Amino acid sequence: MNASSSVFSPSTESVKQVPVAGYATMAMAPEQVPALRRCPGQAVGAPISPSLLKYADPQAVAALAVVLQAIQDHDLAQVCFRDWGVIAGPSLLGRQASVDSLARYREEGAFGISPHLIPYESLHAVSGTISQVLRIHGPNFGVGGGPSAAEEALLVAATLVAQGGLPGLWVVLTEFDPELIPAAPGQLAGSTWTCHAVAMALMPAAANAGFGLRIAPPPPVASGPQFRVSALREALATPARPWSCRLSSGLTVSLQPWPVPAERRCA
DSSP states (O other), X not given: OOOOTTTOOOOTTTOOOEEEEEEEEEEEXXXXXXHHHHOOXXXXXXXXXXXXXXXXXXXXXXXXXXXXXXXXXXXXTTSOOTTOEEEEEESSTTHHHHHHHXXXXXXXXXXXXXXXXXXXXXXXXXXXXXXXXXXXXXXXXXXXXXXXXXXXHHHHHHHHHHHOOOSOEEEEEEEEESOOOOOSTTSOOOSOOEEEEEEEEEOTTXXXXXXXXXXXXXXXXXXXXXXOHHHHHHHTTSTTSOEEEEOXXXXXXXXXXXXXXXXXXXX
């Protein structure tokens, strides 16, 4: 799903700030991936199978890990996520797996394609994995898939929140730095990358939210750096400090202090 400025183009008067009920970030190095595949974090409800992430892309591994960390850090384990949604913005997911699969297809035909390719390496794999673990029945999908996937995911998330009807929404953004360039088939890609991951639980009726997420038209004089997942991760290290970034669509994403409304939990 591709997003553009036409998806969410609020007027200054109609923009609403959404409280962030929980969040977590991660800068995952290659050597951390094996351990996180086996145990991405503390389970919520049913135990997580050690094989769940065996074939998952590193971005999916990091995404699930930060969601579970956010739940643990912000006391969200008792929240019912059944009717929530999940929006994931992975950047160029599955590049190495695609290169390997195309090479096997050329040599072996259709029987050379692994059945794991679509469920683990396609655009919706990240949101689908999270929805399975948290038993979410609301909308879940990946957005964009290209270098600007995180920005597009934020716009789609803003649209869903503005429409109402969801008790909460997970927004999960991931990207490699530097971008993971596929190696030749059968070889490992570079080992000097970092996978930046951010998870935010947007909960319109959250209690004790220290700050909110806002997407709005830019000020008369546009300012601030261009958006990157790594920049948001660094900003969330000190969420009490106001922060903003420019989106390529012309809008501005910002973190602002939030008043304390009532909490909504699932009975």
